Amino acid sequence: MKNNLGKIPLHLFIFFLSFITLQAEDFTYTFNTDHPTPYVKEPVVLTLDLNQTNHDVVLLFNFSINKSEDYTFQRLDIKETDSYHNAKIHYVYLIYPLKSGDINITFSLLKKVTTDDSVAYSFSGDRDNVKGLVTTDTHINLSPLQLKVKALPEGTALVGDFTLTYDIKEHQAKAYEPLPFQVSIKGEGYPPLVDTLLPQEGNFTRFTEKPIVKSIATKKGTQSTVTYPMALSHHQSFTLSPIVLKAFDPKREKSYTLEVPSQHFDIQQVAAHSLVDKVDSPDILREDWSWLSAFLGYIVVFSAGYLTALSWKWKKRQINKENHPLIQKIQSCKDEKALLQVLIAANNKRFTSSIEKLESSLYGNGKINFNKVKQAAEEQI
DSSP: OTTEETTEEHHHHHHHHHEEEEEETTEEEEEEESOSSOBTTOOEEEEEEEEEOOTTSEEEEEEEEOOBTTEEEEEEEEEEEOOSSSOEEEEEEEEEEOSSEEEEEOEEEEEEEEOHHHHHHHTOSOGGGOOOOOOEEEEEOOOOEEEEEBOOOTTOOEEEEEEEEEEESOSEEETTOOEEEEEEEEEEESOOOOSOOSOSOSOSEEEEOOOEEEEEEETTEEEEEEEEEEEEEOSSOEEEOOEEEEEEETTTTEEEEEEEOOEEEEEEOOOGGGTSOSOSSOOTTOOOOHHHHHHHHHHHHHHHHHHHHHHHHHHHHHHHHHTOHHHHHHHHOOSHHHHHHHHHHHTOGGGHHHHHHHHHHHHSSOOOOHHHHHHHHHHTO
16 A cells, blocks of 8 residues: 555554554663654654662663764753662753754663662762762663655745844945844744845945854753844945745644845945045154053053943842842752752753763763852852
8 A cells, every 4th residue: 555664554564653652671772753854954852761679689771862964963851760779750851953864863872780789888988088989880772763854945044933034223324334234033933043044145334243142951942042133334326135034843744934135225425525535644753652652641541440340240249140040040949959050950951061970970971079069159249
């Protein structure tokens, strides 16, 4: 039959792809994907559940998705049941496939086996001088998870549900005077980053800066606002061609366009005599240093204002930090595991270094100074 894969109906095959439970020595693991047949750059949520089956040993795990040019990924959450002989860990990842066709998501899993005596020994004595945890490590070969990725319509620049706004302060300027121009793209989907927005036609001068990106990854996808600051200038009136971006919404499976309509700018000509020096040959032997005192005065005034503003900003920041609820949560943590849960729940990339140190201490052989890690986390707020 057309919709059959061998003797297995296609819809059942996709179901089995999205939910796979397998048995390994000492534990079981379950992969689950919410969308095994996405479009290119459509978000896929992958979950992994590790459940200990051999309760005679203490199990620890180090798990990660391998990097690849075929996809990008970000860990959204990790939840662990606090039990030495009944380990249960739940991972949540957000994956974006970057090409069409069959792609394999590959993994790295390290099983670490230890004993109660080793755990007790490793946490004995001063917390700041923790002895190394002795483990027997085994690399587990996990089968790749295959995604069947659908191609995008030709010419698609953005994938997701986005809106575009633009702001042009002035449509009139003097010759060579810059005209500020800003475009913002906001919505849910693969972060809306493009190499250039301005059309190539036209001999006016273009000034561009690095896009300002604000994004938050969730189980529904990535919420982004990308702002493109730029400016234009010319010595005569000119017209900016329309800016048209072709987008595709994978949820509705529909293409649409985001557009900045054509813009005309009136440029006022400047008399030539105001642009050139009227003095053909100034006296090269005469030096005027009167500008120096004025220049130094500007530096003094600027420095005083800058230092005052900086001092006020620092004091305000210190006051805000003292009352920050996250500071209080961090300070109340009594051990590594409690601090790790607080930092992961904060969902902030600034805590990445502290999280890695805590995970290395809890699940690896890393040694840390707990108080220093707490202090470093507080300073990142």
